Amino acid sequence: xxxxxxxxxxxxxxxxxxxxxxxxxxxxxxxxxxxxxxxxxxxxxxxxxxxxxxxxxxxxxxxxxxxxxxxxxxxxxxxxxxxxxxxxxxxxxxxxxxxxxxxxxxxxxxxxxxxxxxxxxxxxxxxxxxxxxxxxxxxxxxxxxxxxxxxxxxxxxxxxxxxxxxxxxxxxxxxxxxxxxxxxxxxxxxxxxxxxxxxxxxxxxxxxxxxxxxxxxxxxxxxxxxxxxxx
Numbered sequence: 170x171x172x173x174x175x176x177x178x179x180x181x182x183x184x185x186x187x188x189x190x191x192x193x194x195x196x197x198x199x200x201x202x203x204x205x206x207x208x209x210x211x212x213x214x215x216x217x218x219x220x221x222x223x224x225x226x227x228x229x230x231x232x233x234x235x236x237x238x239x240x241x242x243x244x245x246x247x248x249x250x251x252x253x254x255x256x257x258x259x260x261x262x263x264x265x266x267x268x269x270x271x272x273x274x275x276x277x278x279x280x281x282x283x284x285x286x287x288x289x290x291x292x293x294x295x296x297x298x299x300x301x302x303x304x305x306x307x308x309x310x311x312x313x314x315x316x317x318x319x320x321x322x323x324x325x326x327x328x329x330x331x332x333x334x335x336x337x338x339x340x341x342x343x344x345x346x347x348x349x350x351x352x353x354x355x356x357x358x359x360x361x362x363x364x365x366x367x368x369x370x371x372x373x374x375x376x377x378x379x380x381x382x383x384x385x386x387x388x389x390x391x392x393x394x395x396x397x398x399x400x
Contacts, residue, residue, distance in 0.1 A: 262321040263372035338362035
């Protein structure tokens, strides 16, 4: 078998029990260091990762950091976390809006950003409005789905009155007008539970991308120019 005598001795000493494999390159993160940096950076993990790499000279990946943060119980309290939902290809899209003050020309303008996010593929469709009502929501979804040429089976939303008639979460009753609208495109609206915005975490993360990647360093001559760049 071309096995050395020392290897045979080592195997005999193990008495048939395989020793636990230990990665030689495994990075050990000091819990106190992570706690201190987490507090220092106000919970922004991207900044924590930068400080670990630049100041502590630890070559670790971002997913490794987020896993250790979860293991230490830092971040969002467990009581506010929602049930994990499998990320199945093409099954779910998420919609939400948020308000920004954007400089159009030289005029600071209050605008509503509407964003549709397709889970798994991470596709996004973004458009800004001066006023966002039920009619605008239907127009936006039509434009987004025609642009994608695809509609997921369900659209996760918060408990907005633009689509919800009454109730909340699983007990929410959708406005009949919006039920009929969704049926035309082959999907249904679902509301997440109250105070569980992380049920549509991909949508929330998409707005963070808008705030940190799209809006900074750009100029917009008008609302039309803004939406051209958003597209």
